[in-house]
Amino acid sequence: MLYWKLCNLVYLDIGRNNLIGTLPEFLEGTESFLSRRPLPSLQELVLSNNHLVGKLPEWLGQLENLVRLELSNNSLYGHIPESLGLLQNVSHLWLRTNELNGTLPESLGQLSKLLFLDVSSNHLAVVSFSSNLFHGSIPIPNGSIELLDLSKNKFSGNIPNNISGSLLFLSISDNHISGEIPASIGNNPNLEVLDLSNNSLTGIIPLSIANCSFLKLLDLSKNNLSGNIPASLGQLSMLQTLHLSHNKFSGELPSSFQNLSSLETLDLGSNRLSGRIPPWIGYGFGSLRILSLRSNAFFGELPAVLSSISSLQVLDLADNQLNGSIPASFGDFKAMRVNKTVGLGVSELVQKPYTWTYSREHSNLKELSSLDLSNNRFSGAIPESLKSLSFLGYLNLSHNDLSGKIPYKDHMTTFEASSYGGNQSLCGAPLAVKCPGDEDDDDDPDNGLVIPKDNTNGDSFIHKWFYLSTGLGFAAGILVPYLVMATIKSWGDAYYTFVDVAVERILFIWLKYRTILQRNRGRH
Structure with a gap:
């Protein structure tokens, strides 16, 4: 059975493909093994950048040895299941750019080893949190988390007044956040990226941001x-x-x-x-x-x-x-x-x-x-x-x-x-x-013919005759041969016969050359 062949699988990366449908069913096991843990050894699961649809299944929480879960850039929808709070070893959780809605489950506050959490570009909102990871009306971490990206969602409310920790990256941009920027944001001395843009924040820039010397x-x-x-x-x-x-x-x-x-x-x-x-x-x-x-x-x-x-x-x-x-x-x-x-x-x-x-x-x-x-x-x-x-x-x-x-x-x-x-x-x-x-070109009496202006004595007259003679010469070169051949029929017949023979000869040479090329290609 496929389940037995994969039960010792540690790393699975099939991201950046053209997978369609729901999450692969083999990850869930078969009905006869419902009492067993699906893929108990799996530590990294990468299915990002595909065309997966459907809801996140509850059985993801049974992958208890999972360290990294990447499901970004798909078309997954619905709520984030509470069962993800059972992933006690997970450090990287990427769910960005999907169609997820609802709130962030409080069970995520139990993930003590979580370092990176990215749920950006979804339809998530939040009311309140009281767990040890989140507090206040906006889910800001208290702990060892280093990257938190909540951007491009529907979060509202205020930024908590007691943000502190080991954040390197914090983005809550493109939401409905209001209130002032808390001074406690400066209690993240290792912060390198702070993006609070495109919200409804008021007040002043807190002086404490200067404490983030690595920004x-x-x-x-x-x-x-x-x-x-x-x-x-x-x-x-x-x-x-x-x-x-x-x-x-x-x-x-x-x-x-x-x-x-x-x-x-x-x-x-x-x-x-x-x-x-x-x-x-x-x-x-x-x-x-x-x-x-x-x-x-x-x-x-x-x-x-x-x-x-x-x-x-x-x-x-x-x-x-x-x-x-x-x-x-x-x-x-x-x-x-x-x-x-x-x-x-x-x-x-x-x-x-x-x-x-x-x-x-x-x-x-x-x-x-x-x-x-x-x-x-x-x-x-x-x-x-x-x-x-x-x-x-x-x-x-x-x-x-x-x-x-x-x-x-x-x-x-x-x-x-x-x-x-x-x-x-x-x-x-x-x-x-x-x-x-x-010079006003619109008043030129020569019907649009632009004649260079030159103030040298007699040059203007010479230039006009130059352009006029050029035009007459061109017309003569076309009309004279035509009139001659039209008048003397034998000359016209000889001329057109010569042209026909020349064209046929050129065409014959080109066809012969193309045939030789095709034969040479066939031999190779």
Whole structure:
């Protein structure tokens, strides 16, 4: 029987296939062995990335020696069974990206060896927990758990006020979480990733987050947080990705941010920040790839030293109150010193296919790829030096007070009129507004024939006769042979006979060559 052949099985990995149906029935045994434990020696079961459907069976709890259970990226639905609380040896439990609903069973609080719990991208909700693993209205661990991912579910309520433990990774993003961020979150000194984005959190950023000295990614974007950005965040010297956009933060940029030398992504857009953009941003950020300060209240001139950021790929300063001219040095953004992934690749931490907004931009770009300075008060001419940014894929200088002729040369010709619109004093291609002194092609009396303008004495007359003679020569070359052969029938017959013979000969040679090729292929 198959059961007897598999009863000593320790490791089973059939993930990343095209399995369909419910969980394999052989794992459950046969009816005559209901009193026995199915696969009693099994320690790792990997069925992720398939097309499995149905509910999670209760018999999973009988795999008492199971250490790792991976069922992610399937179409499993229904509640998570209470029997999973019987897996006393399990350390890795992956159930992400399914159709699971209901609540997390309290029995999971009995899993004292659980290190990784990922139930993200489901339809789970929670009311309350009182076990030794979970507490409060949101299931936050008390114990040795290192990774907890509850993102993209329907969890609501507050984050507990007494979070502490050995967390390395915590994500509750894309839920319905409300209330304030508890100060106790800083009681996880080894925390490397904290993602609370896209919720309804209020209040300020607790100063205690600075205690998480190993933090590499902090994402608090898309909430209702307010107050000043605490200067204590400047103590996070290992921080690579910082997302605080779409909140209500006010005040100026903390000067302590100068200490964030490992920063690769700084996204502070869509807040109420004000003041001048400090020149120190142009120094000490050898790895900064993305800088977004858009939709704030920054004013004053742009520091020319921004072009000294050696690895910058995206610069977004749109929708502010910046003025002055665009520095000519903006055409001199230095090439990247190394090519690597933007921001923290979370897969390096837990081997998971996470995708962070602005944080994993796989590319081998060597220069600035996106520049958005729209909706400000910039004046003066567009620097000629911008045409040298050969890797620039997106440019938006619209709705400013720029003036003069657009340097529509080289790479600048790849951008449409919308990139320059809303500047009343700009002229030249690709805009319809012509600059003073430009030739008006619409008034050309030669019916669309463009004749190069030349002020040299007599040259204009010569150029016109050149184009006219070229056209007449082309017509003569076509019409004269035709008229001759039509008039002298014998010449026409000889000409067309020659053409027919030549075409037949060429066709014969081609067919012969193809036959030889086919024979040679048949021999091999």
